[in-house]
Amino acid sequence: MGAVAFGPTPPPSPIGESMFRYLLKSLALLGVSAVLGSLVIFMLLRTVGGDVANIIAGTKASPETVNALRESLGLNRPLWEQYFGWLGGFITGDFGTSYAAGYAIGSEIARRVEPTLALTMGTLVVSIPIALAIGTYAALNHRRVRGLVVDATAQVGIGLPPFFLALVLVLLFSLQLGWLPATGYVYFADDPIGHFRSLALPITALSIGVVANLSRFVRSAMIEQLGEDYIRMARAKGRTLRGAAVVHGVRNAAIPLVSVSAVQVATLVTGAVIVENVFVLPGLGRLLLTSVLGREVIVVQSLMLVILLFILVLNLFADVIYGILDPRIRGREVSGG
Amino acid sequence: MDNEPQKLARAERGRGQIPLQVILGGIFAGFVVGAVLLSFVWTPWGPEFFDVSNRLTGPSASHWFGTDHLGRDLLTMTMLGGRASLSITLISTAIGAIFGVLLALGAAGAPPPIAASLARLADIGIALPSILIALALATALGPGSGSMIIAISVWFVPVTARVLIGPARQVLALDFIEASRSQGRGQFFILLRHVMPNIAPLIIVQISIMFGAGVLIESSLSFLGVGVQPPIPSWGRTLSEAQPLLSVAPHYLLLPGAVIVVAILGFNLLGDGLRVWLDPQQSRRGTD
Numbered sequence: 001m002g003a004v005a006f007g008p009t010p011p012p013s014p015i016g017e018s019m020f021r022y023l024l025k026s027l028a029l030l031g032v033s034a035v036l037g038s039l040v041i042f043m044l045l046r047t048v049g050g051d052v053a054n055i056i057a058g059t060k061a062s063p064e065t066v067n068a069l070r071e072s073l074g075l076n077r078p079l080w081e082q083y084f085g086w087l088g089g090f091i092t093g094d095f096g097t098s099y100a101a102g103y104a105i106g107s108e109i110a111r112r113v114e115p116t117l118a119l120t121m122g123t124l125v126v127s128i129p130i131a132l133a134i135g136t137y138a139a140l141n142h143r144r145v146r147g148l149v150v151d152a153t154a155q156v157g158i159g160l161p162p163f164f165l166a167l168v169l170v171l172l173f174s175l176q177l178g179w180l181p182a183t184g185y186v187y188f189a190d191d192p193i194g195h196f197r198s199l200a201l202p203i204t205a206l207s208i209g210v211v212a213n214l215s216r217f218v219r220s221a222m223i224e225q226l227g228e229d230y231i232r233m234a235r236a237k238g239r240t241l242r243g244a245a246v247v248h249g250v251r252n253a254a255i256p257l258v259s260v261s262a263v264q265v266a267t268l269v270t271g272a273v274i275v276e277n278v279f280v281l282p283g284l285g286r287l288l289l290t291s292v293l294g295r296e297v298i299v300v301q302s303l304m305l306v307i308l309l310f311i312l313v314l315n316l317f318a319d320v321i322y323g324i325l326d327p328r329i330r331g332r333e334v335s336g337g
Numbered sequence: 338m339d340n341e342p343q344k345l346a347r348a349e350r351g352r353g354q355i356p357l358q359v360i361l362g363g364i365f366a367g368f369v370v371g372a373v374l375l376s377f378v379w380t381p382w383g384p385e386f387f388d389v390s391n392r393l394t395g396p397s398a399s400h401w402f403g404t405d406h407l408g409r410d411l412l413t414m415t416m417l418g419g420r421a422s423l424s425i426t427l428i429s430t431a432i433g434a435i436f437g438v439l440l441a442l443g444a445a446g447a448p449p450p451i452a453a454s455l456a457r458l459a460d461i462g463i464a465l466p467s468i469l470i471a472l473a474l475a476t477a478l479g480p481g482s483g484s485m486i487i488a489i490s491v492w493f494v495p496v497t498a499r500v501l502i503g504p505a506r507q508v509l510a511l512d513f514i515e516a517s518r519s520q521g522r523g524q525f526f527i528l529l530r531h532v533m534p535n536i537a538p539l540i541i542v543q544i545s546i547m548f549g550a551g552v553l554i555e556s557s558l559s560f561l562g563v564g565v566q567p568p569i570p571s572w573g574r575t576l577s578e579a580q581p582l583l584s585v586a587p588h589y590l591l592l593p594g595a596v597i598v599v600a601i602l603g604f605n606l607l608g609d610g611l612r613v614w615l616d617p618q619q620s621r622r623g624t625d
Contacts, residue, residue, distance in 0.1 A: 033464065040465065041473060049477030155609070159602035161553050163560045163573075164594040167580060171591075175584045270468040274557055278580070289561055292476045300476045304469060311464065 019323060026319045030312050037308045038090075042083050045301050051075075055295050056099050069099065073298065086301065095302045100294050105302055108287065115185050115283035116310075118195075120272050122203045127210040132254065134211065135218020136245055139253075142223055151219075157212025162271045166205035166278040173201060183280040202279045206271050213264060221253040228252075255326045265314040269307060284310075358610025365603025366548075369596060373419035382410035384417055384570070396588055403588040405578065415593045418570040419600075421482065425565075426551030429486050433493020434544055440494060441501035441536075442528045445509055456502055462495030467554055475563040485564050489554055497543050501536055508535045538615035542608050549604035556597050572597050 049055055053070040061069075070076055073096075074085060089095060095105035134150060141147035174182035180201050186194035225231065226245060234244040273285030280286065284307060291299040381401065386409065396403045402411035444455035471488035478484050508514070509532060517527055552572075558564035559573025567574070572593060579589035 037465065044470070044473040045477050048474065049479075055477065155606060156598075156602060159549070159598055159605055161556055161560075161597060161601070163557060164576060164590075164597060167576065167583065167590050168594070171583055171587055266464060266466040270466045273468065273472075274561065277561060288472060289563075292472045292563060293480075295476055295479070297476055300473065304473060307469065308465075315464075 022323045023320060026316055026323075030316050033312055034305075034309060037312075038087060038305050039083075041301060041304045041308070042086065045297050045304075046079065046082070049297075052297050056297055058295070090302060090305060096298050098291075098296055098299050100296060105299055109284065109303060109306055112282060112284045112287050114187065115281045116272060116276065116285060118188070118199060119202055119206065119276065119281065119283065120268055120314075122199055123206045123210060123268060123272075126203055127207040127214065130207070131211045131214035131218055132250055135215040136222050136250060136253070138215065138219040139222035139226060140242055140245060142219070150215075154212045154216050157208050158216075160209060160212075162205055162209055162274050163278055165208060166201070166275055169201045169205055170278075185279075185281045185283075198281075202275050202281060205278070206268070206275050209271065210264065210268060213267075218253055221255075222249055225249045225252050251325075255322070265311055265318065269311050269314075273307075356610040356613050358606045359614055360610075362545075362603050362606030362608070362610055365599050366607055367603070369419065369600040369603060370423065372416050372596075373423055376413075376416035376420065380410075380413040380416055382413045384409070384413060386410065386413075396592070402592040403586070405575075405589060406582060406586075411575075411589065411592060414570050414575060415572070415596050418572045418575055418593070419596070421559075421565045421569055421571040422552055422555050422573075422597075422600075425482055425486055425489070425555050426548055429489035429493060429551050430544055430547045432486075432490035433497055433547055434540065436490075436494045437497025437543075438501060438533065438540060440498040441505050442532060444498060444502045445505035446524055446528045446532070455498075459495040459498040459502070462492070463499060465492070467492035468557060471554075471558050472563060480563040480566060482565050485555060485558055489551055493547050493551075497540075497547070500543055501539060504536050504539055505532050508532045538611075542612045542615065545604055545608035545611055549601045549608065552597065552601050552604065 046052055051066075053066045053073065053075050054061075056073075057066045057069050074082060077085070093106050095109065097104055098108070134154070138147050138150040138154075141150070170182045173180045181198055182201075184198055186198045188195040222245065226241070226249060230248060231241075231244045234248055235241060239247065272283070273288060275281075276283045276285035277289050284303065288300065288303050288307070291303060391404050394404050402415060405411055405414060440455060440459060444452050444459065446452070447455065467488045470491055471485055474484035474488055475481075505528075509527075514527055514531060517531060522530075555564060556571070556573035556576070559571040560577045562574075562577065564573055565571040575593045576590060576597075579586070579593070582589055
């Protein structure tokens with residue numbers, strides 16, 4: 001790749017000693033955040049609302065039912081014992097059973113992972129390249145009308161709530177044009193084409209906001225890169241500004257994008273929760289909302305920890321990619337903490 | 338970033354022309370806020386008026402936004418629904434701004450170990466999105482505006498703090514702080530009387546951004562059914578009621594939805610424009 005000669009010098013190999021230490025540090029941070037997060041989730045669900053057995057059983061339950069439930073869930077044990085019992089069960093894969101529906105929580109969550117994963121990963125795969133392209137285009141035209149139009153469109157895209165956008169897409173592409181299904185999910189194993197058709201609208205609904213957000217970061221990162229010496233060097237060697245930006249600039253503008261992606265992950269996951277419910281996709285977000293509305297504290301608790309772990313793992317990936325793309329970060333992280 | 342004093346001085350002096358974003362954002366946000374405020378003295382129809390013979394009709398001269406499945410006037414319902422959305426957003430933003438500024442001042446001016454842990458706390462708080470906190474609270478406490486206000490403001494505090502910690506530290510490093518200290522002023526006085534006024538423009542920008550985010554989060558939660566409960570009207574619930582009727586009454590979705598978008602867009606534009614206007618140095622990157 002010719003790009004290497006112009007950008008900040010990359011290391012000879014991305015997997016060196018500093019990379020290893022950086023990875024360890026990121027993993028440790030993930031562990032600490034997961035433990036803190038599990039504590040917050042546990043305290044929010046178990047202490048804020050009063051008697052957990054009453055919440056789960058509902059107002060119409062008899063005192064005997066509530067007592068039996070309290071006994072079976074171990075809610076009369078000390079709080080710290082309950083916390084470690086839950087965490088221990090979580091690690092060994094024993095999540096307990098749902099009170100209202102009677103399913104094993106662990107296997108139910110496992111069954112719900114695929115649609116959520118397909119939706120979120122699909123959104124990232126679609127929106128990152130588009131955001132890079134749009135942001136670069138806006139940076140190259142940033143004092144022209146074309147650039148202004150792109151900026152204004154991005155601003156509108158950020159202001160569109162995902163649930164509204166999802167419904168407008170259903171109205172347009174399912175009800176008016178009849179091109180795509182309005183709701184439901186088809187598993188890849190059952191029908192690959194149907195799978196992508198069922199995901200097309202949910203992914204679009206989620207991607208528009210992500211693209212609008214990311215493209216603005218790409219734009220400002222790219223405007224900064226266009227002033228760098230290596231771009232002038234490339235132009236001196238006969239490249240057009242656009243050629244220099246595409247061949248050399250994108251790689252360097254992508255570095256800040258990765259760090260922003262980490263922040264955007266939380267937004268992506270909450271957006272997925274909303275979009276899954278509009279399109280009735282049988283994913284984790286759908287299970288979360290039905291459990292919240294059914295006030296199934298035990299289900300919500302484990303489900304939230306799974307979602308938090310998902311956010312943290314995505315952040316870890318972003319961290320690692322960041323470290324590979326920009327060797328300076330690794331050194332800073334190791335000495336700084 | 339390196340010539341912070343100049344930047345602050347410039348922010349104090351010429352602010353130049355009002356950016357287009359501020360004007361547009363002000364018009365959009367002002368239009369929606371005005372319509373919601375108007376609902377306290379006047380609405381086109383009464384909230385209890387059921388025009389049974391005209392259910393789910395499209396926009397007309399007598400019902401500008403059309404009617405819903407019960408024959409209620411949708412413009413009236415949208416104006417009334419804004420009360421819940423905007424008041425919940427206002428309260429959450431106020432709590433977020435007050436505690437966020439205090440956290441930022443603490444993290445900038447406290448003794449080093451405390452300052453470092455406060456800054457780290459703000460980092461961790463951001464990772465827990467408010468929609469998830471709201472869902473946890475809705476499970477424990479039951480759905481309602483109380484859970485929502487707690488969840489939104491709990492998230493706004495670290496978000497605000499993170500934006501302000503850096504600028505607050507930069508003000509603390511300026512010469513006039515040293516001068517004030519030499520006159521015997523304490524740290525508390527310096528933070529409140531010197532640092533806070535100097536980061537005030539950033540606080541105003543942040544408030545505007547929080548308003549947009551607050552409307553977005555509140556309407557999402559009400560849409561999911563874990564927000565404001567019936568019979569109180571809200572924007573999010575109007576849209577969730579429109580969902581099953583999408584094929585017969587698209588106006589039911591589109592017109593109230595457009596109002597939500599105009600509100601969010603207005604506050605976002607206002608925030609963006611104010612940043613450019615109040616903070617010329619930073620914005621140069623984007624406009625030069």
